[in-house]
Amino acid sequence: MKAVVPGSFDPITHGHLDVISRAAAIFDSVIVAVGVNSSKSYLFDFGERLDLVRQACSDLRGVTAEPLDGLLVDFCTAHGATAIVKGARGSTDFDYEVGMARMNHALTGVETVVLPASTQWSYVSSTLVRQIASLGGDVTAFVPDVVIERLERKVQP
Ligand code: PNS
Numbered sequence: 001m002k003a004v005v006p007g008s009f010d011p012i013t014h015g016h017l018d019v020i021s022r023a024a025a026i027f028d029s030v031i032v033a034v035g036v037n038s039s040k041s042y043l044f045d046f047g048e049r050l051d052l053v054r055q056a057c058s059d060l061r062g063v064t065a066e067p068l069d070g071l072l073v074d075f076c077t078a079h080g081a082t083a084i085v086k087g088a089r090g091s092t093d094f095d096y097e098v099g100m101a102r103m104n105h106a107l108t109g110v111e112t113v114v115l116p117a118s119t120q121w122s123y124v125s126s127t128l129v130r131q132i133a134s135l136g137g138d139v140t141a142f143v144p145d146v147v148i149e150r151l152e153r154k155v156q157p
Contacts, residue, residue, distance in 0.1 A: 001027050001028055001082055001083065002027060002028060002029045002030070002079065002080055002081040002082065002083075003018060003023050003026070003027040003029075003030050003031075003032065003081055003082075003083040003084065003085045004030070004031050004032075004033050004072070004075065004076050004079065004081045004083070004085070005020050005023050005030055005031070005032050005033075005084075005085045005086070005115070006032075006033040006035055006068055006072050006075075006084065006086070007035070007036075008034070008035065008036070008037050008040060008042065008049065008091065009032075009034055009049050009052070010042045010043055010044050010049055010126050010127070010130070011043070011044055011049065011052050011126060011129065011143060011147045011150070012038070012049075012052055012056045012126075012138060012141055012143070012144065012147060013051050013121070013124050013125070013126055013142055013143050013147075014019050014121055014141075014143065014144070015087065015089070015117055015118075015121035015122075015124040015125070015142075016087070016109075016126075017056060017057070017060075018087070018117070018118050018120075018121050019085065019086070019087035019115055019117070020032055020057060020060065020063060021060055021063075022115055023085040023113075023115070024060055024061065024063050026085075026113070027062075027083065027085075028062065029062040029063070029064075030055070030060075030062060030063045030064075030085070031063075031064050031066055031079055031081060032053050032057060032063065032064070032065040032066070032070070032144065033044070033065075033066060033067075033068035033072065033075055034049050034050040034053050034066070034067055034068060034070070035067075035072070036063060036068075036069075037067030043130050043154060044150070044154070046067070048150065050067055050089070052144075052146055052147055052150060053065040055140070055144075055146040056144040056146055056147070061079050066079070068096050072084065072104060072105050073105070073107045073108040073110055075094050076108070077108060077110075078111045081110070082103070082110065082111065083110065083111045083112065083113055084104060084110060084111070084112045084113070085112075085113045085115060086100075086101075086113075086114050086115070086117050086119065087114070087116075088114050088116055088117060089117040089123075089125070089138055090114070090117075090122070092132075093117075094114060097112065097114050098114075100112070100130050101114070106114060121142075124142045129142055129143055129151075132145060133151045133154075133155050134155045139151065
């Protein structure tokens with residue numbers, strides 16, 4: 001079975017990589033779908049976010065990354081994926097995911113698997129990483145090395 005792990009990944013963190021690698025251990029193959037949430041503004045542009053996801057996942061067997069343009073359910077159908085995998089750090093994330101899972105299931109029948117974030121990464125978010133980095137803080141513990149290099153260029157012109 002094939003699964004899709006969708007997100008903005010602005011930027012990809014160790015929390016995301018934990019969910020992606022756990023999804024890869026459950027499913028035969030995983031496509032990381034890098035999309036645009038119209039209610040968010042991004043630090044990294046679409047190409048940069050996709051490129052960073054591809055580099056960060058290059059050592060994960062069975063994992064590829066593709067651009068998501070349009071409805072997630074249509075992406076799943078087009079790629080032959082029968083499940084969506086999302087991570088949830090807590091009850092706020094979970095409630096948000098349940099609403100989308102129900103809607104996506106109503107649209108095409110695609111199932112959603114919500115994985116509880118590993119304790120180690122449960123406090124890590126892209127939002128906090130961006131904020132800390134932009135104020136000169138050290139985020140090396142929370143993101144892969146490829147992200148560190150790009151973040152330094154982005155926040156220290
Ligand atoms: O959690 P994120 O990072 O904001 O997710 C971004 C993304 C692109 C994965 C999300 O906005 C999405 O699924 N967009 C696709 C549009 C869609 O299918 N909307 C209906 C959801 S029920």
